Amino acid sequence: MTVVDATLVGPMYVTHDIYRLLLGPSWSRVDTARLERAADDRIVLVTGASSGIGEATAELLGAAGATVLLAARRADRLELVRDRITAVGGHAAAYPVDLADLDAVDRLVQDVLVDYGRVDVVVSNAGKSIRRSLADTTDRWHDVTRTNSVNYLGPVRLLTGLLPQMRARGTGQVINVSTLNVDLPAAHWAVYSASKTAFETWLRCIAPEIRVDGVATSSIHFPLVHTPMSAPTYGPWVPGLTAAQAAEVIGRVLVTRPRVLIPWWTRGAALLTTLAQGPYEAATAAVLRIARSR
Numbered sequence: 188m189t190v191v192d193a194t195l196v197g198p199m200y201v202t203h204d205i206y207r208l209l210l211g212p213s214w215s216r217v218d219t220a221r222l223e224r225a226a227d228d229r230i231v232l233v234t235g236a237s238s239g240i241g242e243a244t245a246e247l248l249g250a251a252g253a254t255v256l257l258a259a260r261r262a263d264r265l266e267l268v269r270d271r272i273t274a275v276g277g278h279a280a281a282y283p284v285d286l287a288d289l290d291a292v293d294r295l296v297q298d299v300l301v302d303y304g305r306v307d308v309v310v311s312n313a314g315k316s317i318r319r320s321l322a323d324t325t326d327r328w329h330d331v332t333r334t335n336s337v338n339y340l341g342p343v344r345l346l347t348g349l350l351p352q353m354r355a356r357g358t359g360q361v362i363n364v365s366t367l368n369v370d371l372p373a374a375h376w377a378v379y380s381a382s383k384t385a386f387e388t389w390l391r392c393i394a395p396e397i398r399v400d401g402v403a404t405s406s407i408h409f410p411l412v413h414t415p416m417s418a419p420t421y422g423p424w425v426p427g428l429t430a431a432q433a434a435e436v437i438g439r440v441l442v443t444r445p446r447v448l449i450p451w452w453t454r455g456a457a458l459l460t461t462l463a464q465g466p467y468e469a470a471t472a473a474v475l476r477i478a479r480s481r
């Protein structure tokens with residue numbers, strides 16, 4: 188195993204690879220041949236392909252033989268990703284879109300179906316993160332609407348448009364790039380967590396309906412991944428995955444199709460905070476009180 192991206196954590200060196208090992212085998216890289224078998228000749232739409240996890244996923248799946256349709260707002264960045272994929276013999280196309288614009292999402296659905304006839308896999312990855320207290324949100328209602336548009340309404344509209352052709356063909360896969368914030372709601376993350384939870388709940392509700400027609404759904408509740416999104420909140424010394432490692436997890440999920448992937452320790456912590464919700468919130472309030480008094 189190659190140990191890369193060594194990061195200083197307190198007095199000891201912890202690598203992102205060791206962090207991934209601690210998450211368990213479900214978070215490991217899948218064998219390249221298996222990934223190529225799963226990706227080959229597939230039409231995969233990756234939202235948020237201009238940066239971070241989506242960009243790394245697009246490159247991984249493009250190298251594995253998928254035709255990757257790249258969606259995000261920044262056309263110039265999508266074109267760079269497309270060119271990197273095609274430069275090594277892969278197939279990719281850029282579809283600039285703002286997921287908060289539902290008419291634009293409808294046009295995206297039309298365009299990809301006209302251009303390619305089908306979409307086999309949707310990696311619903313584009314997202315907007317926001318860490319803000321309630322007090323700071325009062326004068327920023329647009330943060331609430333925009334975050335919900337990008338993380339919930341846009342992805343629902345996209346899938347509502349793309350799922351019929353998957354169901355009609357009796358095959359397809361949706362991979363939801365979610366967060367452990369949906370299991371562990373935390374102070375200052377209300378708008379982000381609620382929007383991600385809304386999409387997760389929508390997906391849970393429709394999962395059996397589309398499973399009947401051969402369409403699989405997977406949700407990955409990622410812990411910290413070091414990307415432009417997380418950089419303003421978490422420095423590189425905080426244990427987390429790299430974008431490339433997160434992409435490899437998505438590659439594994441493409442192959443193994445688990446319904447949900449959650450870090451083992453998140454399940455325990457979620458159970459604890461649910462069973463002891465009152466004490467958990469009291470402890471959080473105490474921490475916030477101390478922070479405020481400083």
Ligand SMILES: NC(=O)c1ccc[n+]([C@@H]2O[C@H](COP(=O)([O-])OP(=O)(O)OC[C@H]3O[C@@H](n4cnc5c(N)ncnc54)[C@H](OP(=O)(O)O)[C@@H]3O)[C@@H](O)[C@H]2O)c1
Pocket residue numbers: 234235236237238239240241258259260261262264284285286287311312313314315316337364365366367408409410411412413414415416417
């Ligand atoms: N980083 C983490 O620690 C972490 C942890 C758990 C889950 N996640 C999830 O992982 C996903 C990817 O995040 P990331 O960390 O890779 O962040 P990132 O590097 O900031 O990437 C976010 C992507 O979403 C796209 N996007 C944002 N707003 C959009 C819009 N209105 N329309 C279309 N695309 C839009 C961005 O492209 P444009 O700006 O070009 O539009 C970009 O490609 C998100 O859903 C996030 O919730 C991240």
